[in-house]
Amino acid sequence: MSLSLSIGDGWSFCRLRKTPTANLYVPGAKIGIHKNVNHLEEDTTTIINDKPITVPTSSDLPPLVRALKASAERNAVAFHFPGHKRGEAAPSSMTQLIGKKPFLHDFTDLSELDSFYCSNGPLLEATKLAAELFGAKETWFLVGGTSCGVQAAIMATCSPGDTIILPRNAHISATTGVIFSGAVPKYINPEHNTDWDIASGVTPAQVSSAIKESEMEGRKVAAVFVTSPTYNGICSNVSEISKICHSQGIPLIVDEAHGAHFKFHPEMPKTALDQGADISIQSTHKVLCSFSQSSMLHISGKR
Numbered sequence: 001m002s003l004s005l006s007i008g009d010g011w012s013f014c015r016l017r018k019t020p021t022a023n024l025y026v027p028g029a030k031i032g033i034h035k036n037v038n039h040l041e042e043d044t045t046t047i048i049n050d051k052p053i054t055v056p057t058s059s060d061l062p063p064l065v066r067a068l069k070a071s072a073e074r075n076a077v078a079f080h081f082p083g084h085k086r087g088e089a090a091p092s093s094m095t096q097l098i099g100k101k102p103f104l105h106d107f108t109d110l111s112e113l114d115s116f117y118c119s120n121g122p123l124l125e126a127t128k129l130a131a132e133l134f135g136a137k138e139t140w141f142l143v144g145g146t147s148c149g150v151q152a153a154i155m156a157t158c159s160p161g162d163t164i165i166l167p168r169n170a171h172i173s174a175t176t177g178v179i180f181s182g183a184v185p186k187y188i189n190p191e192h193n194t195d196w197d198i199a200s201g202v203t204p205a206q207v208s209s210a211i212k213e214s215e216m217e218g219r220k221v222a223a224v225f226v227t228s229p230t231y232n233g234i235c236s237n238v239s240e241i242s243k244i245c246h247s248q249g250i251p252l253i254v255d256e257a258h259g260a261h262f263k264f265h266p267e268m269p270k271t272a273l274d275q276g277a278d279i280s281i282q283s284t285h286k287v288l289c290s291f292s293q294s295s296m297l298h299i300s301g302k303r
């Protein structure tokens with residue numbers, strides 16, 4: 001709880017870079033309810049453990065949050081979806097539970113919020129900040145979870161008939177990515193960890209022999225796909241695996257769904273990008289603090 005809260009606050013990019021306040025959040029602390037969340041400038045203090053802290057003003061807010069706030073404050077009539085019309089038509093069963101505010105800030109891609117297809121406003125600004133923070137050349141925000149990022153990464157690297165090397169226990173989204181792309185899978189069976197009775201990661205030696213075997217079979221390897229960490233938290237040696245892949249000119253995709261927090265503590269393993277991966281996909285909603293289904297796809301600037 002304390003980890004997700006502290007990373008959660010720090011994750012708002014502007015604040016993380018300017019004033020990390022993670023240690024203000026103490027498990028079990030009494031958190032004061034903001035009187036008027038819609039007007040942060042007018043009411044800028046919150047009590048945590050009886051110590052007042054300053055809540056960011058509009059200009060301090062991260063780009064997308066700032067744009068959402070401004071759009072919600074316009075008090076415009078909604079001739080656009082979603083059909084709850086800025087909360088006015090939201091089901092009372094839900095508003096009784098969570099209030100109207102979540103609906104008030106639930107928009108489609110209005111022009112003031114930028115475009116998913118050709119961003120040049122707050123979305124572009126936010127993805128640039130995310131890329132900078134996560135050490136990527138470019139970052140995309142995903143609303144279909146890491147699942148859609150895994151599919152996109154496989155489809156971007158593999159053409160029909162190409163071979164992709166991946167672990168036999170890869171997430172089902174990798175299987176659907178293989179099907180959508182028309183690639184042919186070459187599976188690596190991860191070793192079994194008998195101490196924990198769970199699957200391990202894949203080793204550099206396994207990747208190396210899978211590449212060699214594919215070559216001997218006359219198959220063109222278009223990508224290597226690795227899950228690190230696994231659902232159980234096992235990390236592979238991505239650094240060595242990326243060296244092997246790159247020595248053969250093969251891109252490395254890492255399903256880092258469970259490792260979005262690695263960048264934020266020195267005792268965590270290095271991120272896949274920091275270990276040389278070309279593409280990593282992270283479930284921001286799993287181990288960081290975003291809404292369900294939100295993930296990020298990062299590409300490296302090195303290749």
Ligand SMILES: Cc1ncc(COP(=O)(O)O)c(C=O)c1O
Nearest residue numbers: 145146147171231255257283295
């Ligand atoms: C290893 C792994 N990869 C990918 C996914 C898919 O993630 P998402 O729920 O963000 O689509 C999961 C989901 O649990 C997972 O465990």
